[in-house]
Structure formats: C-alpha cells, structure tokens
Amino acid sequence: MIQHIINKNETASPVSREMAGLKEYFPQCFNSQGEFDIDKFREAIQPQVDVTREGRSYDFLGKSYARMLSSLDTTTVIRPDTEHNAKPENANSENIYISGDNLDALHHLTKSYAGQVKCIYIDPPYNTGTDGFVYNDKFKFTAEELEKKLSISPDEAEKIIAMTSGHRASHAAWLTFMMPRLQLARDLLSKDGVIFISIDDNEQANLKLLCDYLFGEENGIGPIIQNKLNSKNDTLNIQKNHEFIYCYRRSQVVKGGKLSATLGRQSFAEKTVFKEGDKYFYLNDPITTRGEGGTLNSRENLGYTFYYHPETKDVKVLEDYDKELAKTSNDESVVYADNLDLINAGYIAIRPPRVRGNLGAWTWEMDRAKDSPELMVKKLSGSDSYTIVKRTFISEDDVFEKDGTLKYIKETISNSKSIIEFSTNDGTTTLNEIMEKSGLFNNPKNVSMLEYLISLVDGKDFTVVDFFGGSSSTAHAIMNLNAADEGSRKFILVQLPEKISSTKAAYKAGYRTIDEIGMERIKRAAKKIKEENPLFAGDLGFKHYTLEEVPQNTLDKLETFDPNVILSTDDTLNMFGRDTVLETWLVNDGYGLGAKTQDVVLDKYHATLCGRHLYLTDADFTEDAMTALVDRYQSDPAFNPDCIVLFGYSFGHNAKDMLEKNKPTINLVKDKNIIIDVRY
Secondary structure: OHHHHHHHHHOOOOOHHHHHHHHHHOHHHEOOOOOEOHHHHHHHHOOOOOOOOOOOOOOOOOHHHHHHHHHOOOOEEEEEOHHHHOOHHHHOOOOEEEEOOHHHHHHHHHHHHOOOEEEEEEOOOOOOOOOOOOOEOOOOOOHHHHHHHHOOOHHHHHHHHHHOEOOOOOHHHHHHHHHHHHHHHHHHEEEEEEEEEEEOOOOHHHHHHHHHHHHOHHHEEEEEEEEOOOOOOOOOOOOOOEEEEEEEEOOOEEEOOEEEOOEOEEEEEEEEOEEEOOEEEEEEEEOEOOOHHHEOOOOHHHOOEEEEOOOOOOEEEEOOEOHHHHOOOOOHHHHEOOOHHHHHOOOEEEOOOOEOOEOEOEOOOHHHHHHOOOEEEEEOOOOOOEEEEEEEEEOHHHOEEEOOEEEEEEEEEEOOOOEEEOOHHHHHHHHHHHHOOOOOOOOOOOHHHHHHHHHOEOOOOOEEEEOOOOOOHHHHHHHHHHHHHOOOOEEEEEEOOOEOOOOOHHHHOOOOEHHHHHHHHHHHHHHHHHHHOOOOOOOOOOEEEEEEEOOHHHHHHHHHOOOOOOOOHHHHHOOOOHHHHHHHHHHHOOOOOOOOOEEEEEOOEEEEEEOOEEEEOOOOOOHHHHHHHHHHHHHOOOOOOOEEEEEHHHOOHHHHHHHHHHHHHHHHHHOOOOEEEEEO
C-alpha cells in the first residue's frame, strides 16, 4: 500500500482533491481521457438568469504548495501500542490518542471519519515570534520539482523551498502550514459540525481570511473573545488581555424551512410548580419588555387593561385608552379612562409597568390575552401591586417533590455570549495540580473554557478532534463533561512527539516528548474523575497509536522487490509488523482506529475479517488454506467478505493465481464479484 501511495504522490497536483470532487459531482465535464472541460463546467453551473458576480482572489506565497499538500497522501503507517491498548481500562475505549505529525494523522483520519466529526477544537501555534514556530516540513522537493508540479516560476519555487525549510517564521509560512490542515479538518466535519480555533492578534486576521476561503464566509459563526483575566503589563501600549476563538460550521443546517442554530448552551433550572385542579404549571416572567420597543408610544395597540377582582379572581380585559394619545403622551390620567363600574365593584386595574418613565406596553395582542388560559395574575412581592405572567403547563409525570414543595426541572437552550471570561492562569493551575509538578507545559488551555465551548455543541454523544493536542486539556474537558452529564462524547487527539530539551522541567521530571506529557495527563485526570465520581461508568481510557515513516532501507527493499520471489513471513512483515499493516489497512478501508476484527482460521492459515474485507498478510497461504477458504464461503452463510486483500510482499504469483482461479467458484456461491486487492 505504501508503494501505491508513493507512486500516486508522484503525480499529485495542487488541484488533485478538487478534481476528484468534480469528477464525483460533475462527471459530464470530463472527456474520455479524463481531461476537464471548463466550458462544459460553465454550462453545467450556468444559472437561468444572468447575474453580475463580484468576487476577489485570495493568494499568498505558498498557497499552491499548501493545496498540493492536502492532496498528497501520507506515507506513514499506523503502529498500535498493543501493550497499552490491551489494558482493561483501554481495551474497549473509543477514545484515541495519536503520536505523530497532524498532517499525516488528518490524511489517515479522513479515510475513516470524513463527515462524522461534530466538533473540532484546536490551539495552533500563534506565530508570535517567540513561540518557536518555524515551518519545517518533511517534503524535500527540489525547486525544479516544484516548478513542474505547481507551474510556478523558478524564483517562487526557491522562495517556497526557503520558507518551508525552517529558516524563518512569516505570515505566509504560517498560512502554508495551516491551510492543508484546515482543509482536511473541514472534510472531517459532519454537516452540522463546527470547529473552534484559538488564536491571538498575530495571525487572527489571516486566520479569518483563510477560514472564509476554506469554509465559506456564510459559515463563519463569529469570533468569541476570551477575556484571559490577566493583568500582566506585557506590551508597550495596550495590554493584551484577550484571545480570539474563531468558530466556523461545516454548512448551514435548515430544518422546517428555517436556518437552524449550530450552537446552543444547554442549561437546567429548578422551577416551583403550582397545581390548579388536576393541572400543573410553573410561572414565567411578566408579559412585558424593558427594551426600546416596550413603550406604549411605539406599540399603541398593546396598552389594554386587565381588571382583576382579588376576591372572586375574575379577570376582564378591556381596551380603555385612547390609541392616538398613546402615540405621544405618557400621562396615564390623560391616555386612560378607568372603567368606574368595575372599579366600584371591587376590581383593580392592572396596566403595563412604565419603561424608563414612559407608559409601558404588553407583549401579547389583546385578542390573544382575552381567552388564554396561560395568563395569570400575580401579586408582586412586598407590594399591593399586581402584574400578568405567563404560566407553562406541564405533565404530572415531570413533577417531583422536594422539601414539601412541588418542583420541575426546566431545560433551556441559549446562545453563547461573544465575550467569555476564562483565566489563562487557571489552565496552568489545573495542569500543575493534576501532574503534581509545575513548569511541564507552557500556556495550557483552561479546561473550564473548553467544557463551555464543547457544551455549545448539541448532544452528548459525538466525537471531538483536537489535532494540536498539547497537554491534553481537550481530553480532560471531555471526560469532565461526560462525568457531569453522563455523556458519551469521545476524543481523538493528535500530538507531534516533539523532543523536550534537557534543560526543561518536563525533561527533568522524566518526560522526553510532548506526547508523553499529554498521555500522562489523560491517565491522571481519568483517575481523579473516577475517584470523585465512583458511580460514573463512562469511558475514561484511550487507545494509543504512533504514526511512523517507513525507513529508507525498507523503501529500498520495496523498490527492488521481485514479485516472482516469495519472501518468508518474517522477511515481509518485519518490514512493518503484522499489527501495523492491519491497522493501517483498516483505517484506509474506513473501519476506523481500533476496529473490531475476527480471526479466521483456514486450515493452518490465519486471516483477519472486518466488515466486507478479508485480509491475508502471511506468506504461507497453501492449497489447503485455499480449499478451506472456498469451503467457508460455501458452508457459512454469514461469511460474506467481497474483498480479499493480499499483502503483496508475502504472495508470489502461484498464490495469487490460485486465488484468481478459485474466484469464479466463490462468485457463483455468493452471487457476487469478489475483488482480489493486492497491496504493496
């Protein structure tokens, strides 16, 4: 499979991904040679009505290179941490931790999780000039290769080589680094998915333009400003007490013909319940408003009066005022004329309360208020005055008793404020406490802030991805949330195993790479959550995988491999490892990390079954194994894989020919066309 990817990458271009999408949705725009016809495409999307379109280009040095990187498939393999993953707390966990380059990880993840991730949070490098960010990627293209691949000038090719070789940080380098990662992140999001990106002033303007380009301006939900609650005088002119959290959705979601909210803050309030006959209800706010539109001058139709008899509880709704005078006057004695018959009969006039000295207005139309059982007269506490409130009727089944009083839990969904207050110092304090050591990681995110952001996403059972995992604050937040509301949220974290300097406190504490800190933090947080919530039975483990580049000596073997020579199982699988080959294939085929597999014994040969794929990795596939495979297809109705995958380095021509010759027999039994997929 790695050899296939290497060959495919040789022909990749900056528009490979886009062209693949066009082929899927606009096949009529490609000729028989697979060449794209722009005129046919214009015709396909030409609207019926001529419109004038206005647009702008978005360019930066390295943009074409960044687009190409999103098209280049990863040549890494996925090595499972079998010892860690087999531990009881991790064996059935759906949480994932990946040690490796996040661009490689995103390429792998899109093969199994595209369109399935509801929330992404990332805290990328800020490019402050002091945060150590330089773009030094692993793709060692020559200037001549870039000229050809990107159709650019020699001068531009040289600039890109310099920019991506770690010589210096720049805005263009940061954008080139971020663009392919955000492009792949967008592919991961579900239709109702959302991404949160923390950033500061150094790149926030560039980030917004990039996200507008990748996600579409219409999908920008807006920046949330984090007040960091720090009073550090760290700049010459204006203190930087804030950061930005940019929020973009994958697409607009329309329900019932209306645009549906992507974010919503769920909250619960305990309401006192009242009983009237066999009906139960709780009280809401008065049917008034204190806003600009709440005056009678602006809403002259909503000044009617409720006449209420305190003893009989009778209510009459009358229009007892002059609507024309109501438009200009705020003198109640001039605008209103009391119904003296009702007043003399013991009724009390209840009118809208004043708004900043002006006569007020109700929020309900009079006709609706007259006959509604939802409205109720309520006496104001500590006063002889009354107001009109709306009551909400509820089912008796939802009512419970607490301290002798009937109660009801009301769930509400509200939107987020644009400014939120979460201290950066609290993020450091939380990490120090959980790790029992200070100075392990600079500027860890506030866990409570991440809980807040994730709680804005609807539901309790979805996957959250963070591909700048850092100290694993995101994983900590998700486990906290699940313990608090019995949710089943899952996380996928990615962190580069960046080496720690021997002068750092983390190195002296025994950590050699950043991902070691992140994984240890998850373990400690899980232990603390379990101790504080002994009845919580949710997922507090994680499976660990490492992305590994194929060594050069292995690549050399692949280049010189002779399919006529059958290698031993040890010679072939030791190049990668059986578990590594299978895990990489399973993700490539869409089954995800940690997919459940079944061992299939064919005589003495062991194959692996997952879904519709049967994987053959070992070299010793004999005629007896072939006979057993055909018998299994014939005798077991539940055994129905339609794709047999071979590890090409383990199989010579004889074994492949044997499978091909028996393929018609299997096809006849199962009434399908079995695919034999040889991978290198």
